[in-house]
Amino acid sequence: MMSQLPAIQFDKVSKWYGSHQVLRSICLDIKKNEKIVICGPSGSGKSTLIRCVNWLERHEAGDISVNGVGLNRNTVNLVRRDIGMVFQSFNLFPHLTIEENCTVAPVSAGIPRGEARERADRYLKRVHIEGHARKFPSELSGGQQQRAAIARALCMEPKIMLFDEPTSALDPEMVQEVLDTMIGLAEVGMTMICVTHEIGFARRVADRAVFIDGGEIVEEGAPGDLFEAPRTRRLKDFLRHISKS
Amino acid sequence: MHFDVAYFVELLFSTKFLSAVWSVVWITIISMMIGVIIGTIGGIVLTSPLPWLHPFVRGYVAVYRGIPVLVQIVFWYNGLAAITGGAINLPAIAAGILALGVNEGAYMTEIVRSGITAVDRGQREASQALDMSYWAMMRKIVLPQAIRVAIPPTGNEVINVLKNTTLLFLIAVPEIFGTAVNIYSQNFKYFEVLCVVAIWYILIAGCYALIQAAIEKKFNRGRKTLFA
Numbered sequence: 001m002m003s004q005l006p007a008i009q010f011d012k013v014s015k016w017y018g019s020h021q022v023l024r025s026i027c028l029d030i031k032k033n034e035k036i037v038i039c040g041p042s043g044s045g046k047s048t049l050i051r052c053v054n055w056l057e058r059h060e061a062g063d064i065s066v067n068g069v070g071l072n073r074n075t076v077n078l079v080r081r082d083i084g085m086v087f088q089s090f091n092l093f094p095h096l097t098i099e100e101n102c103t104v105a106p107v108s109a110g111i112p113r114g115e116a117r118e119r120a121d122r123y124l125k126r127v128h129i130e131g132h133a134r135k136f137p138s139e140l141s142g143g144q145q146q147r148a149a150i151a152r153a154l155c156m157e158p159k160i161m162l163f164d165e166p167t168s169a170l171d172p173e174m175v176q177e178v179l180d181t182m183i184g185l186a187e188v189g190m191t192m193i194c195v196t197h198e199i200g201f202a203r204r205v206a207d208r209a210v211f212i213d214g215g216e217i218v219e220e221g222a223p224g225d226l227f228e229a230p231r232t233r234r235l236k237d238f239l240r241h242i243s244k245s
Numbered sequence: 246m247h248f249d250v251a252y253f254v255e256l257l258f259s260t261k262f263l264s265a266v267w268s269v270v271w272i273t274i275i276s277m278m279i280g281v282i283i284g285t286i287g288g289i290v291l292t293s294p295l296p297w298l299h300p301f302v303r304g305y306v307a308v309y310r311g312i313p314v315l316v317q318i319v320f321w322y323n324g325l326a327a328i329t330g331g332a333i334n335l336p337a338i339a340a341g342i343l344a345l346g347v348n349e350g351a352y353m354t355e356i357v358r359s360g361i362t363a364v365d366r367g368q369r370e371a372s373q374a375l376d377m378s379y380w381a382m383m384r385k386i387v388l389p390q391a392i393r394v395a396i397p398p399t400g401n402e403v404i405n406v407l408k409n410t411t412l413l414f415l416i417a418v419p420e421i422f423g424t425a426v427n428i429y430s431q432n433f434k435y436f437e438v439l440c441v442v443a444i445w446y447i448l449i450a451g452c453y454a455l456i457q458a459a460i461e462k463k464f465n466r467g468r469k470t471l472f473a
Binding site: 054056081083104109136149152 | 365367368370371372373374375376377378381385386389390393464466467468469
């Protein structure tokens with residue numbers, strides 16, 4: 001029974017920015033170890049949706065639960081422990097070295113410093129930047145910084161990883177190294193939600209793809225079906241725009 | 246030109262001002278410490294999720310930035326004694342330090358607030374996503390970056406406090422300007438004496454500038470300059 005509990009459950013989730021409704025009664029279940037890719041045009045609500053999962057944005061109607069725990073003001077910290085997030089603009093801490101970026105949160109959470117350093121070492125190796133541990137973020141390339149950000153999130157040993165357009169701010173030649181890192185994560189069984197435009201990555205890794213437009217889920221299904229045989233006009237238009245750029 | 250160069254040089258290298266200079270330096274240091282402590286608390290409160298405290302801090306800032314420092318000094322020295330019927334009668338130096346310190350706190354509140362709000366929002370979001378507590382986030386992530394932004398304007402404030410110590414002359418605190426007045430009220434060499442005073446102040450301010458440069462270097466850890 002426990003294994004059938006969805007990792008993340010959106011139940012009629014809505015949100016408004018002033019009078020503009022950015023999420024319209026979204027219903028979505030994400031199973032444990034599932035990899036979901038969310039795509040859609042800008043302004044569709046896709047970033048807002050995943051940012052609601054860890055309370056960076058607050059949903060105003062409906063319920064969100066993570067591993068069975070309802071998300072509200074009192075459970076935020078509990079929920080955030082199990083979720084790691086990678087941002088489009090990396091958000092590394094510029095005054096700390098890469099290693100310190102990775103250890104600051106575990107140490108704050110009570111993990112002994114020695115163990116925090118071991119974790120940092122392990123995950124920096126996993127993303128292949130262990131040689132840069134003593135450097136500052138400004139000394140790394142964009143792709144290396146984003147991989148460091150992934151390692152930093154992993155050091156809290158989350159059960160779920162959220163990616164908010166992780167490669168959108170990268171030069172094209174650095175996109176693949178980050179995608180490869182994410183593919184590696186997917187292969188070891190992490191639950192992942194990824195907002196991205198990278199269709200190739202979605203095809204390779206995602207169990208399900210979700211197309212959002214105007215705050216609602218327009219289509220969802222296996223990536224192959226969704227991208228090869230779009231049923232709605234909105235998805236067809238979107239795919240045409242993506243392939244042009 | 247009636248400038249007694251010989252006297253000026255003799256006064257410049259004499260020891261007449263040394264104890265006054267020392268007084269000015271430590272009065273400035275203690276007043277700034279009071280101001281920085283008050284300002285840090287005020288700045289953090291104004292940027293914290295405790296909106297019910299904001300009006301108090303804003304009121305304090307408005308009042309103490311609005312009243313001239315000289316008037317505040319007189320309030321602490323004469324005014325406080327008058328209101329309390331002599332129950333609280335501060336010695337001049339204490340009144341002077343409190344006046345300068347509490348006044349400085351109002352300016353430092355704004356400087357600290359501007360430093361904190363200058364820190365990129367993404368830094369807070371990353372800290373929250375990593376489930377860092379508010380205090381851990383402020384101590385380890387936000388404040389170190391806020392301080393970096395706040396250092397140059399704080400330097401201006403240190404210099405302001407340094408020069409405001411001359412106002413303590415009016416409540417008979419032994420400081421540089423008062424010492425100068427004592428000297429020239431006897432020998433009438435106003436300009437020569439004030440030139441020496443000016444040079445002492447520039448010297449003290451210059452020493453502070455060196456200290457500030459060292460502090461800036463420490464807080465620029467990990468940053469590249471604009472024109473590297």
